[in-house]
Amino acid sequence: MTHHHFIANFTVARSEEPLNKEDFMSGEMVRWCPGCGSHAILNSVEQVFPRIGYKKENFMIVSGIGCSSRFPYYVNTYGFHGIHGRASAIATGVKLANPHLSVWIATGDGDSMAIGGNHFIHLIRRNVDVNLLLFNNQIYGLTKGQYSPTSPMGTVTKTSPQGTIEHPFNPGELVIGSQGTFFARVADSNQKMMTDVMFEAARHDGTSVIEILQNCIIFADKSFAGVTDKDVRDNRQLHLVHGQPMLFGKNKENGIRLNGTRLEVVTIGQNGVPLEDILVHDQYRADPGIHLMLAKMAPPLYPIALGVIRSASFSTYDDQVEEQVRIGKATGKYRNVDDLLNSGDVFDVK
Amino acid sequence: MHKRSKILELDEVVVKFAGDSGDGMQLTGTLFSDAAVKAGNDLATFPDFPAEIRAPHNTIAGVSGFQVHIGKHRILTTGDSCDVLVAMNPASLKANIQWVKPGAMIIVDADAFEEKAFTIAGYKDNPLDNGSLDSFQLIKASISTMTAEAVSELNVERKVADKTRNMFALGMMLFIFNRPLEPTIEYLHRKFEKNATMYEANKLVLQAGYGYADTLEVSRSIYMVSPANIEKGKYRTIMGNTATAWGLLAASERSGRPLFLGSYPITPATEIMVELAKHKSLGVKVLQAEDEIAGICSAIGASFAGSLAVTTTSGPGLSLKSEAIGLAVMTELPLVIIDVQRAGPSTGMPTKSEQSDLYQALFGRNGECPLVVMAASSPADCFYAAYEAAKIAMEHMTPVILLSDGYIGNGSQLFKIPKVAELAEIRPPLAKANDPNYKPYLRDPETLVRQWALPGTEGLRHRVGGLEKQNVEGNVSTNPANHQNMVDLRAAKIQKVADFIDEQTVLGEKDGDLLVVSWGGTHGAITSAVTALQGKGAKICLAHFKHIMPLPKNTEDLFKAFKRIVVCELNSGQFVNYLRMTLPGFKYHQINKVQGLPFMVSELVEKFNLLLENQ
Numbered sequence: 001m002t003h004h005h006f007i008a009n010f011t012v013a014r015s016e017e018p019l020n021k022e023d024f025m026s027g028e029m030v031r032w033c034p035g036c037g038s039h040a041i042l043n044s045v046e047q048v049f050p051r052i053g054y055k056k057e058n059f060m061i062v063s064g065i066g067c068s069s070r071f072p073y074y075v076n077t078y079g080f081h082g083i084h085g086r087a088s089a090i091a092t093g094v095k096l097a098n099p100h101l102s103v104w105i106a107t108g109d110g111d112s113m114a115i116g117g118n119h120f121i122h123l124i125r126r127n128v129d130v131n132l133l134l135f136n137n138q139i140y141g142l143t144k145g146q147y148s149p150t151s152p153m154g155t156v157t158k159t160s161p162q163g164t165i166e167h168p169f170n171p172g173e174l175v176i177g178s179q180g181t182f183f184a185r186v187a188d189s190n191q192k193m194m195t196d197v198m199f200e201a202a203r204h205d206g207t208s209v210i211e212i213l214q215n216c217i218i219f220a221d222k223s224f225a226g227v228t229d230k231d232v233r234d235n236r237q238l239h240l241v242h243g244q245p246m247l248f249g250k251n252k253e254n255g256i257r258l259n260g261t262r263l264e265v266v267t268i269g270q271n272g273v274p275l276e277d278i279l280v281h282d283q284y285r286a287d288p289g290i291h292l293m294l295a296k297m298a299p300p301l302y303p304i305a306l307g308v309i310r311s312a313s314f315s316t317y318d319d320q321v322e323e324q325v326r327i328g329k330a331t332g333k334y335r336n337v338d339d340l341l342n343s344g345d346v347f348d349v350k
Numbered sequence: 351m352h353k354r355s356k357i358l359e360l361d362e363v364v365v366k367f368a369g370d371s372g373d374g375m376q377l378t379g380t381l382f383s384d385a386a387v388k389a390g391n392d393l394a395t396f397p398d399f400p401a402e403i404r405a406p407h408n409t410i411a412g413v414s415g416f417q418v419h420i421g422k423h424r425i426l427t428t429g430d431s432c433d434v435l436v437a438m439n440p441a442s443l444k445a446n447i448q449w450v451k452p453g454a455m456i457i458v459d460a461d462a463f464e465e466k467a468f469t470i471a472g473y474k475d476n477p478l479d480n481g482s483l484d485s486f487q488l489i490k491a492s493i494s495t496m497t498a499e500a501v502s503e504l505n506v507e508r509k510v511a512d513k514t515r516n517m518f519a520l521g522m523m524l525f526i527f528n529r530p531l532e533p534t535i536e537y538l539h540r541k542f543e544k545n546a547t548m549y550e551a552n553k554l555v556l557q558a559g560y561g562y563a564d565t566l567e568v569s570r571s572i573y574m575v576s577p578a579n580i581e582k583g584k585y586r587t588i589m590g591n592t593a594t595a596w597g598l599l600a601a602s603e604r605s606g607r608p609l610f611l612g613s614y615p616i617t618p619a620t621e622i623m624v625e626l627a628k629h630k631s632l633g634v635k636v637l638q639a640e641d642e643i644a645g646i647c648s649a650i651g652a653s654f655a656g657s658l659a660v661t662t663t664s665g666p667g668l669s670l671k672s673e674a675i676g677l678a679v680m681t682e683l684p685l686v687i688i689d690v691q692r693a694g695p696s697t698g699m700p701t702k703s704e705q706s707d708l709y710q711a712l713f714g715r716n717g718e719c720p721l722v723v724m725a726a727s728s729p730a731d732c733f734y735a736a737y738e739a740a741k742i743a744m745e746h747m748t749p750v751i752l753l754s755d756g757y758i759g760n761g762s763q764l765f766k767i768p769k770v771a772e773l774a775e776i777r778p779p780l781a782k783a784n785d786p787n788y789k790p791y792l793r794d795p796e797t798l799v800r801q802w803a804l805p806g807t808e809g810l811r812h813r814v815g816g817l818e819k820q821n822v823e824g825n826v827s828t829n830p831a832n833h834q835n836m837v838d839l840r841a842a843k844i845q846k847v848a849d850f851i852d853e854q855t856v857l858g859e860k861d862g863d864l865l866v867v868s869w870g871g872t873h874g875a876i877t878s879a880v881t882a883l884q885g886k887g888a889k890i891c892l893a894h895f896k897h898i899m900p901l902p903k904n905t906e907d908l909f910k911a912f913k914r915i916v917v918c919e920l921n922s923g924q925f926v927n928y929l930r931m932t933l934p935g936f937k938y939h940q941i942n943k944v945q946g947l948p949f950m951v952s953e954l955v956e957k958f959n960l961l962l963e964n965q
């Protein structure tokens with residue numbers, strides 16, 4: 001792909017033999033509720049890891065706390081189940097210590113947007129080359145149903161009996177606001193798209209954030225029904241494909257057009273709108289303006305954007321760390337600690 | 351030229367340079383110390399920074415000081431009070447006069463004692479004229495005026511000339527202490543390589559100060575401090591925080607595990623990060639994290655991935671790291687946590703030193719959460735303490751909290767340069783690729799230590815985390831008997847470290863009337879006080895602890911041989927209470943001080959005497 005330069009100096013070793021899903025199943029009993037959207041995410045990861053093709057031992061999954069964060073136990077890789085909110089910080093350390101690993105973070109809206117908000121934005125700002133799966137179910141599941149930073153305003157939960165009075169975060173907006181280089185959104189109900197997007201995330205150099213609209217069947221069931229139900233999804237989902245016009249609707253009759261500085265929904269042929277007016281998705285553009293507008297689109301005025309919204313190429317933090325170490329070693333004064341100990345003002349006592 | 355009429359031989363001298371924060375006192379003190387080192391003296395130094403970066407001009411809050419203690423014998427403290435005070439303005443005189451010995455020499459820049467300046471400092475009238483300094487050897491030098499004269503031929507601005515006033519004071523001091531000017535001139539030459547005018551100005555002023563001192567009646571007695579009788583070898587001076595950083599680098603090189611530091615800036619620990627950030631050539635990776643928590647969590651991630659992982663902080667930061675320390679205990683990963691203590695609680699007094707984080711280090715976590723706690727005892731010892739902390743962390747797969755403090759962290763001392771190859775070997779328990787018997791929590795029967803299986807190694811994929819694990823297998827477990835077992839194993843693993851550390855030593859005889867017990871950064875003052883009393887025939891000894899958790903195995907036996915035990919520390923009694931709990935069979939006396947100041951040798955001597963008398 002011509003737009004996409006691979007600048008990483010440090011690549012992950014590839015497996016010599018072909019791998020399959022079974023290679024990544026840990027055999028540990030999966031403890032999510034039956035019908036929870038997380039099962040589909042696990043399934044996608046087990047499918048995409050062999051497709052990515054790195055050696056089994058070079059995958060590493062890090063998580064925080066919450067329903068999502070049981071994830072590492074279920075995948076047969078190196079895994080680290082951290083503490084609440086800190087998965088991004090732990091993963092940063094892993095990746096810096098060993099840039100030859102493919103590092104994945106499993107986290108939720110509470111874990112990454114509330115208690116771990118600081119680590120989340122700084123991971124993205126640094127552009128550490130890791131992949132972050134954001135299980136967004138708009139609720140605290142493991143603690144049994146309190147509102148989260150992504151719960152829509154007015155959501156009634158155990159801790160908001162009269163409805164929430166907080167503005168929710170839109171994860172995509174937060175990612176792009178934090179200088180994010182990769183943001184994608186998928187629904188747990190679309191396994192194929194989820195797997196494809198994970199594959200793209202793995203190929204991206206830098207922090208790849210995938211927001212997964214994950215249904216919590218117990219405490220926030222049908223939170224995303226307004227965009228994922230069969231009868232509405234064609235008109236309420238825009239599937240983004242790089243290089244393709246942004247079309248949606250049962251027969252792809254609707255599209256997104258740039259009108260001045262705003263996006264608008266149009267119907268091809270209506271009011272003389274030709275196909276050429278429809279925006280063509282460029283996920284690789286450096287300027288985040290359109291990506292931000294796409295991330296913010298929501299019903300009722302707009303469809304929700306799914307797929308890879310942004311995948312811009314910037315240097316990664318871990319590559320630059322390695323580069324500084326390389327330059328340090330090539331030009332530094334000290335070859336070893338003895339040199340350092342004996343540097344500067346040293347004198348002999350006889 | 352006056353003849354140098356009298357030479358005063360001194361065993362030791364304490365000198366303090368003090369001025370406004372922009373007056374260059376740190377540099378002056380450092381250069382004076384370098385001259386002493388080159389003359390073969392032993393020394394200890396301590397910079398006394400103002401809490402504010404640029405406090406208002408001429409205020410007490412803006413006073414910056416540098417104290418140096420030099421001697422012809424081993425110097426262990428920076429000195430209780432000074433024999434010479436150089437005060438560049440009224441505020442620096444006011445702030446330091448309480449620490450000046452009666453009859454000591456005080457050199458002031460008389461030009462700086464204008465009404466406005468001494469009023470801001472809190473004097474009602476000029477202290478140079480009101481007789482309040484009659485008991486001192488006061489030298490009123492017009493330093494500003496003479497500095498301006500010295501550089502007049504260079505046509506530099508007054509503001510620029512004023513910046514060199516510190517060199518005038520230094521020149522005077524070098525004359526008074528009979529030191530050559532050349533090394534300082536060479537230093538100036540290097541420093542101002544690209545600025546010939548500044549070099550000239552500083553040099554002229556330095557020489558002017560030297561020449562001026564020569565004309566003074568009072569300084570015709572030259573102070574001589576003969577070379578100290580120190581062990582043969584290669585030496586340098588080293589700051590405690592630098593020594594800590596270097597000890598970690600040495601441990602990384604010796605163990606073959608790359609060094610990773612995840613930290614957040616905090617006074618007085620920041621210099622460790624600053625130092626390590628310089629050494630990319632030695633393969634160090636430093637992450638200046640977004641907060642204290644990210645600092646330690648990134649270090650835990652790096653540890654899992656195979657680095658010698660370190661986080662550095664001070665008290666408030668240690669509080670923030672507590673939960674993550676528990677994670678490192680639970681996952682049984684090596685981690686070095688360095689707490690350069692300062693006066694607390696909360697923000698407390700960031701630039702003042704204290705030993706009040708011991709409880710936090712020992713107990714400040716949820717659950718049954720044991721780890722190794724150590725303390726460094728001097729600036730030079732920071733090197734060895736950091737090295738040993740890293741060795742224990744890796745060999746015993748545990749977090750280690752190393753307590754330093756602001757006093758030894760910022761202080762400096764002579765340091766005999768070791769050879770890395772001669773330091774104790776470090777053998778991390780790395781798991782072998784494709785080991786069919788590998789289990790995450792399978793333990794070495796002798797040490798109870800689990801293996802370190804690094805991601806990327808074939809055949810060792812496994813998962814760890816903060817949830818309780820089944821021993822050996824490492825699966826998540828809430829089994830009651832297993833939890834009991836794991837709690838016991840984690841505690842026993844830490845106790846077993848005692849089998850691998852040095853026995854506690856005693857300074858003095860194996861028995862006696864009084865055993866002084868101390869730990870950490872008070873080593874210098876307490877040793878000085880104990881040796882002084884030993885010199886007078888008192889049956890007093892010192893056990894200064896480096897290992898706190900676990901205690902050295904011989905501690906109890908050692909305590910038994912003394913009639914009285916007194917525990918001295920810069921807190922309200924944290925170590926003494928820990929000893930009461932751990933070794934309850936003894937009656938412990940205690941000496942405590944919580945003023946943000948180190949112990950003074952004189953106050954210790956006085957208190958020890960009382961304990962020796964009232965047997």
Ligand code: SF4
Nearest residue numbers: 033036067141216217
């Ligand atoms: S509580 Fe909700 S999010 Fe958690 S496992 Fe059950 S369904 Fe999934």
